[in-house]
Amino acid sequence: MEFVLYEVKDAVGIITINREKALNALNSQVLDELSATLDGVDLNAVRCLILTGAGEKSFVAGADIGEMSTLSKAEGEAFGKKGNDVFLKLEKFPIPVIAAVNGFALGGGCEISMSCDIRICSDNAMFGQPEVGLGITPGFGGTQRLARLVGAGMAKQMIYTARNIKADEALRIGLVNAVYPQAELMDAALKMANGIAAQAPIAVRNCKKAINEGLQVSIDEGVAIEEKLFGDCFETEDQKAGMGNFLKKKDDPTKVKVVSFQNK
Ligand code: CAA
Numbered sequence: 001m002e003f004v005l006y007e008v009k010d011a012v013g014i015i016t017i018n019r020e021k022a023l024n025a026l027n028s029q030v031l032d033e034l035s036a037t038l039d040g041v042d043l044n045a046v047r048c049l050i051l052t053g054a055g056e057k058s059f060v061a062g063a064d065i066g067e068m069s070t071l072s073k074a075e076g077e078a079f080g081k082k083g084n085d086v087f088l089k090l091e092k093f094p095i096p097v098i099a100a101v102n103g104f105a106l107g108g109g110c111e112i113s114m115s116c117d118i119r120i121c122s123d124n125a126m127f128g129q130p131e132v133g134l135g136i137t138p139g140f141g142g143t144q145r146l147a148r149l150v151g152a153g154m155a156k157q158m159i160y161t162a163r164n165i166k167a168d169e170a171l172r173i174g175l176v177n178a179v180y181p182q183a184e185l186m187d188a189a190l191k192m193a194n195g196i197a198a199q200a201p202i203a204v205r206n207c208k209k210a211i212n213e214g215l216q217v218s219i220d221e222g223v224a225i226e227e228k229l230f231g232d233c234f235e236t237e238d239q240k241a242g243m244g245n246f247l248k249k250k251d252d253p254t255k256v257k258v259v260s261f262q263n264k
Helices: 028-039 073-091 108-114 142-150 152-161 167-172 182-197 201-214 219-233 237-251
Strands: 004-009 012-017 048-053 058-060 097-101 104-106 118-122 126-128 178-180
Touching: 004 028, 012 028, 012 182, 028 073, 048 058, 048 108, 048 182, 058 097, 058 108, 073 108, 097 108, 097 182, 104 108, 108 126, 108 142, 118 167, 118 182, 126 167, 142 152, 167 178, 178 182, 201 219, 201 237
Parallel strands: 012 048, 048 097, 058 104, 097 118, 104 126, 118 178
Antiparallel strands: 004 012
């Protein structure tokens, strides 16, 4: 792959968008490579993903403006669908994805971070949806996910004014969960990812599914989704190991050990 790097450290997969010269802007090739990278993740071995950008300046500076500049109406719609398909794949990916936002996250960059489960960022990060300044709407889900994440009022302000916000403001409005010095961002992302990877993997996947699917429906339907996924956990070996360990610990504190979950 030319523009996407993938490496695995223990049970964590790290995807790096690697088009530093263009501040990791998303052209069609990057989107295709991202999609193929996700298809290639070994879900038996990897329990959490981190998504980041190459270099220290930019996470993703948006969709590629050069590529978009000559699109017709139909081509524009198709380009939007192309991005949306990849971002939906990321959002619905069975295991959690942490966006480690290491700089500019503008337009499609902000949008791809919002397709991830969790966002943390470096102190030089900048978020925004500058599209209306380019004569377009956000096209990779920004109008939908920003409003869901930070509320309609704040999303509308950001999108209508095209004003970028710095890391501290992104933290204040709940767009990111934490801000780190640039040099510490990847360690923090890895620590969080390893913490997730140490939990019962089927239970973690079911939590992701329950939260994502539950947010689209009424509370009654949402709790019904949770009940089903909760029930499914009782067929797993990991549930027996996790609860068995707790009970052993109660009987005899010397028997405490960290459970090594088997993804079964
Ligand atoms: N598309 C294509 N190329 C981009 C790009 C983008 N979104 N963002 C940056 N680049 C390229 C620049 O053209 C430049 O390339 P050259 O060296 O070949 O000229 C290189 O990256 C470095 O960029 P700058 O020289 O502009 O760097 P800077 O530090 O002066 O500015 C910046 C950084 C503020 C992020 C500025 O590059 C910028 O404003 N980029 C565009 C951000 C933007 O508007 N993003 C939204 C795109 S629209 C979108 O994403 C639609 C959607 O929802 C699908």
